[in-house]
Amino acid sequence: MNAFKPMETNTQSIHEGIYDIIIAGAGCSGLSLLYSILNTSSLKDQKILVVDKSFEKANDRTWCFWEKEAGVFESLVCKSWDYISVHKNDFSTTLPTEPFSYKMIQGLDFYKHVMDYAKQFNNVYWQESTITSMETERLHQKNSLQSNAIVHWEEGMAKGHKVFSSILPIDDLYTMSQTIQTEPFLWQHFKGHLIEFENPVFDAHVARLMDFNVNQHGATGFMYVLPLNNKKALVEYTLFSKNLLKPDTYALEITNYLQKHYSDQAYTIVHEEIGAIPMTTQSLAKSSTPIYVIGTLGNAVKASTGYAFHFIQAQVQQIVKQLETGAQVQTEVHDSRHQFYDAVLLYILYHDLMEGSEIFKRIFEKNKAATIFKFLSNTSSIWEDIRIMRSLPTKIFLPAAIKVLFRRG
């Protein structure tokens, strides 16, 4: 099996003493935070405990994101593209991404890289257990009120001055998504097949970001095709909708798509990945000193797109700066202006006011990829925002914006 286990984990169940930091969940955000702390000279000697239900890591996901320069995990980038394409009916556009590159990192490469690095530090401890609860212990010391966090798992516990948690109660989220909320809740759900053809069929320079010429299932559906070379690609059927599909449906959509485009070509499925990412501007969880939420749990996912990797890195940098300076930890990464745009788009999709495929088509038809990437990374200027908005029909977006403003007010 393509899996990796990095180190001897702790066998004692009750940890003596207090950790400076407990990282609850060793996935993308927990390990990114660990890596960044260990690369910061004033923090690298902190006593850190990492708890995860399993350190047996598999290649369970690939992360894609856009970036201008080399990032912290540049050495792990297995493929990058300087062109993206979007398709809907007879509309088709291929856009240069300059000055950004669209990059891909394999999950397993990331887990292995961070865990191998952390193994060199004897101030990092590892506990393989399922966390069952966390609580705050208030301490009266002289004239001040201090607090520690206690993390409990099956038959064990540890105390920390600070806990960073990314353990997502996915069942609770499904319940939350199905009950009436003040803010719309959609899922970005998908299945991807890494496929390999016998003959060259792909243009390896172009990432097909959204091909809407697929079954929409009454929502916003598209195929995402990332060619690693001219024979091999990750092909993902993705839907933004209120409910998930039956497991077989995603695979059927991929098969139909490959049949439609490459009917006479033989291919094999090398690997599969599945995912369901919450799309909402509603807060999934709140930090409460000294327990801080990060990653998906910490609302790092961009509500209108499902992209999180880039925002998780921004969140980690923000936290590390706060730890270095002793400032109050604050994990919110999305500014209110861009969150408002996300809320308006989600409102329109949730209430079926305009087809998602038409919205994205118009945005990509009338703007440069770089402007769109900036907009979706929350780094666009007001003028760039206006340029994007002018691509969209005012008669739909203005009333929706007013509704969202009124609801939020």
Ligand SMILES: Cc1cc2nc3c(=O)[nH]c(=O)nc-3n(C[C@H](O)[C@H](O)[C@H](O)COP(=O)(O)OP(=O)(O)OC[C@H]3O[C@@H](n4cnc5c(N)ncnc54)[C@H](O)[C@@H]3O)c2cc1C
């Ligand atoms: C298949 C897939 C593909 C994705 N692709 C992209 C992409 O291309 N670009 C992008 O920007 N985003 C992408 N995302 C979204 C997002 O970047 C990832 O979900 C990311 O891994 C979120 O990081 P996280 O740390 O919040 O959660 P995770 O990485 O899921 O980490 C959570 C960790 O907590 C552990 N855990 C959970 N419960 C417990 C418990 N009770 N006790 C102990 N440990 C526990 C888990 O074992 C896991 O290791 C993708 C998501 C998926 C699922």
